[in-house]
Amino acid sequence: MPTIGFGTFLLQGDALRSSLDYALFLGYRLIDTAYSYSNEADIGQVLKDRMKSGKMKRKDVFITTKIAKTHLKRAAAIRCLQKSLQDLGTSYADSVLIHSPWGMVNTDPGSDVQFDSAHFTETWTALQSLFQDGSARSIGVSNFTLKQMKRILNSDGPPPSHLQMECHAYLAQNKLKTFCDANNIAVTAYAPLGAPAYPVDESEREKRLLSDPCIVEIAKRVHKSPAQVLLKFLMQRGMAVVPKSKNRDRIKENFDSTNWKLSNDNFDMILKLDCGVKYFKFTNRKGHPEYFPDKDF
Numbered sequence: 001m002p003t004i005g006f007g008t009f010l011l012q013g014d015a016l017r018s019s020l021d022y023a024l025f026l027g028y029r030l031i032d033t034a035y036s037y038s039n040e041a042d043i044g045q046v047l048k049d050r051m052k053s054g055k056m057k058r059k060d061v062f063i064t065t066k067i068a069k070t071h072l073k074r075a076a077a078i079r080c081l082q083k084s085l086q087d088l089g090t091s092y093a094d095s096v097l098i099h100s101p102w103g104m105v106n107t108d109p110g111s112d113v114q115f116d117s118a119h120f121t122e123t124w125t126a127l128q129s130l131f132q133d134g135s136a137r138s139i140g141v142s143n144f145t146l147k148q149m150k151r152i153l154n155s156d157g158p159p160p161s162h163l164q165m166e167c168h169a170y171l172a173q174n175k176l177k178t179f180c181d182a183n184n185i186a187v188t189a190y191a192p193l194g195a196p197a198y199p200v201d202e203s204e205r206e207k208r209l210l211s212d213p214c215i216v217e218i219a220k221r222v223h224k225s226p227a228q229v230l231l232k233f234l235m236q237r238g239m240a241v242v243p244k245s246k247n248r249d250r251i252k253e254n255f256d257s258t259n260w261k262l263s264n265d266n267f268d269m270i271l272k273l274d275c276g277v278k279y280f281k282f283t284n285r286k287g288h289p290e291y292f293p294d295k296d297f
Ligand SMILES: NC(=O)c1ccc[n+]([C@@H]2O[C@H](COP(=O)([O-])OP(=O)(O)OC[C@H]3O[C@@H](n4cnc5c(N)ncnc54)[C@H](OP(=O)(O)O)[C@@H]3O)[C@@H](O)[C@H]2O)c1
Pocket: 006, 007, 008, 009, 010, 032, 033, 099, 142, 143, 164, 165, 189, 190, 191, 192, 193, 194, 195, 196, 197, 198, 210, 225, 227, 228, 242, 243, 244, 245, 246, 247, 250, 251, 253, 254, 280
């Protein structure tokens, strides 16, 4: 799996198509999407156009997609991936993840929250079948706690090879990272820049990672941007990163974070910023038996 990818949460339509096309032109080779992002047909269109004009082949790009929380039942999970593949215009995904361990009946804004009784262990058996039939080249999970990871790992059949979790300088996730390293599970850090556009309500934002004084100071010292420092830090910890941007300068800036190194001193200073801040709290799932109140996930 490439170490830097293009995140696509909250990106759709023209903005997605032009920014993704530019990202692929620059050399991004990992695309992170999900059924629930409602943008897989747009991504499929970009891939189709680039392949048609001979600019790339399917095997040149690594696509991660995710089974929605509304599709945790076995048959629904299989349908969910089939729809993703159809929209993406491909016969396989490079990585298929269970998006989150809690099932929901619907996610319409304003509607009553209703949990689905389906359990992620059922979804996992669906993913194992999809792996065996080749439509998922690798399988894994996202937003899982250590306990939930162990449950999957201890089940029969192919093990998970990928965990995607919120991880950045304010949220080190050391226990999960150590567990994944010990079990050969690749880690992707989502919200690597602290997801400055999420949640939309600024009053909920505890700390702004991109303007943290320590990050800004290190960035000045090494003649890089704060975003480049944050991305490099995670890559140096052995994780893939999937920053999202719809802005060409920032798409390039993020991609240019690959070919240099943070000194040990600077790296250690950033390690000390870990303070457990989670930007993605998924509060509307509170009360679900698999909801993580305040644990690593
Ligand atoms: N598995 C999950 O549950 C889950 C949850 C969340 C996210 N994800 C994945 O992870 C990806 C990244 O997370 P995210 O999009 O939430 O957060 P993020 O990548 O940490 O931050 C994206 C935000 O940062 C801005 N930005 C991007 N590059 C920048 C730069 N160089 N300097 C300053 N600002 C910059 C973007 O604005 P502009 O677009 O205006 O540049 C955007 O508002 C998602 O797109 C998605 O693919 C997965």
